[in-house]
Amino acid sequence: MIIAAPGAASGEFVERDHTQHPPALTAGYRTSVLRSPRNALIAPRNTLSETTGPVFDPRELGEKDNDLILNFARDGLPIGERLIVHGYVRDEFGNPVKGALVEAWQANAGGRYRHKKDRYLAPIDPNFGGCGRMITDDNGYYFFRTIKPGPYPWANSTNAWRPAHIHFSIHGTGWAQRLITQMYFEGDPLIERCPIAKTVPTLDQLRSLIAQEDPANNAPFDARTYRFDLTLRGRRATFFDNVTLPGAPR
Amino acid sequence: MSLSPHSMVTRHPETPSQTGGPYVHIGLAPQQAGFDIFDNNFGNVLTTPETKGEHITLEGRVFDGTGTPVRDVLIEIWQANAAGRYAHPGDTQGRELDPTFRGWGRTGGDFDTGVYTFETIKPGPVPASNGGTQAPHILMVLFARGINLGLHTRVYFDDEADANAADPVLNGIEWETRRDTLVAKRSERDGRTVYTFDVYLQDTPAGGLETVFFDI
Numbered sequence: 001m002i003i004a005a006p007g008a009a010s011g012e013f014v015e016r017d018h019t020q021h022p023p024a025l026t027a028g029y030r031t032s033v034l035r036s037p038r039n040a041l042i043a044p045r046n047t048l049s050e051t052t053g054p055v056f057d058p059r060e061l062g063e064k065d066n067d068l069i070l071n072f073a074r075d076g077l078p079i080g081e082r083l084i085v086h087g088y089v090r091d092e093f094g095n096p097v098k099g100a101l102v103e104a105w106q107a108n109a110g111g112r113y114r115h116k117k118d119r120y121l122a123p124i125d126p127n128f129g130g131c132g133r134m135i136t137d138d139n140g141y142y143f144f145r146t147i148k149p150g151p152y153p154w155a156n157s158t159n160a161w162r163p164a165h166i167h168f169s170i171h172g173t174g175w176a177q178r179l180i181t182q183m184y185f186e187g188d189p190l191i192e193r194c195p196i197a198k199t200v201p202t203l204d205q206l207r208s209l210i211a212q213e214d215p216a217n218n219a220p221f222d223a224r225t226y227r228f229d230l231t232l233r234g235r236r237a238t239f240f241d242n243v244t245l246p247g248a249p250r
Numbered sequence: 251m252s253l254s255p256h257s258m259v260t261r262h263p264e265t266p267s268q269t270g271g272p273y274v275h276i277g278l279a280p281q282q283a284g285f286d287i288f289d290n291n292f293g294n295v296l297t298t299p300e301t302k303g304e305h306i307t308l309e310g311r312v313f314d315g316t317g318t319p320v321r322d323v324l325i326e327i328w329q330a331n332a333a334g335r336y337a338h339p340g341d342t343q344g345r346e347l348d349p350t351f352r353g354w355g356r357t358g359g360d361f362d363t364g365v366y367t368f369e370t371i372k373p374g375p376v377p378a379s380n381g382g383t384q385a386p387h388i389l390m391v392l393f394a395r396g397i398n399l400g401l402h403t404r405v406y407f408d409d410e411a412d413a414n415a416a417d418p419v420l421n422g423i424e425w426e427t428r429r430d431t432l433v434a435k436r437s438e439r440d441g442r443t444v445y446t447f448d449v450y451l452q453d454t455p456a457g458g459l460e461t462v463f464f465d466i
Contacts, residue, residue: 010340020263022398031396034315041465052338054354105277115273116284182268
């Protein structure tokens with residue numbers, strides 16, 4: 001007997017729903033104009049190349065890799081609002097994505113990035129690096145600790161400011177799930193004015209990028225907590241093999 | 251009011267993509283951003299001296315619609331080992347795993363020249379979805395400021411002309427003139443094999459032809 005296996009490690013992925021993602025060309029986000037293909041994407045059927053992907057082991061990571069408060073602290077703690085961010089990574093059918101590599105990066109409390117190309121006049125925090133990483137557990141759960149990032153100005157127009165945000169990069173269990181996105185904070189009035197946030201085509205999808213306050217999980221007298229769940233593409237179940245009968249037209 | 255049970259099978263929409271932005275290196279290549287934070291860094295060298303197969307350098311640049319190099323691009327590759335086996339539990343072929351080869355790497359374009367480089371091996375052929383065989387290839391994804399959703403492409407090799415001619419993914423590109431945008435050019439430099447693979451996000455005034463990108 002053949003047993004169907006929804007979510008099995010080897011199945012093809014359900015096709016990506018592009019109505020739920022920003023299109024490549026979004027003129028309000030000006031850099032996209034010269035960096036977006038003019039031809040349509042081409043959609044080959046998944047092969048082993050797309051259904052597999054790199055596998056990561058928690059032992060590859062350091063013990064402070066998910067603690068942005070301590071992983072670059074030199075002679076003291078970083079300045080800013082102490083936060084915990086946590087959530088689940090699931091696929092579109094609700095299955096937990098185990099063993100996913102979640103990487104996060106962000107500016108410091110004043111909106112300044114530790115990057116040689118960032119020239120914003122807000123100062124670097126000597127005790128804050130701004131990046132972390134973790135691997136989801138068997139329930140698809142991740143968490144990290146950080147400082148709340150500040151908004152910062154950018155040259156899309158002369159008065160454009162990014163909302164406070166944390167960048168996320170996810171490796172799921174197959175190359176086709178590869179995703180980079182950004183997490184925003186509940187209640188930030190800059191979100192609806194942001195040309196990058198507004199590349200997301202529907203309000204429901206934009207809401208899904210906004211982390212919610214999770215006061216029940218605050219660390220008392222220590223840190224506030226935000227909840228942010230992520231959804232990756234799902235694998236289709238394989239019910240029957242594709243058999244060609246002898247002599248049948250194909 | 252409709253009685254049709256429209257939401258009985260629940261599917262959650264995929265989290266929408268956002269650009270990686272200009273400082274993507276902080277999270278994914280912090281040493282290139284200018285600081286050292288992790289003991290174990292992911293990088294662009296996929297091999298050890300023991301890795302089986304033909305050791306190669308894969309390098310090139312990414313160009314925008316004016317022909318200007320995209321100097322803040324972040325590139326990742328994923329590939330099979332020399333035997334054509336992926337280091338992943340979903341690859342149940344009986345072919346040999348190479349314990350020294352994960353098959354994945356990442357790097358940024360150089361901030362001055364835009365050149366990216368990977369040290370890897372030439373992959374073996376892997377099965378196609380129709381039971382046939384794919385030509386040797388490397389999967390590549392590009393993230394950068396101005397790119398809202400990571401762009402997927404494939405790297406093939408110009409010294410595999412017969413295999414390329416039979417490859418189902420290349421043959422699935424109706425416009426034959428576009429297939430060449432996926433073929434890297436082989437050369438030798440200091441005794442090492444180099445494949446050059448440039449990516450064009452759009453046609454350029456100097457004649458660069460837009461690379462084929464896939465919805466995988």
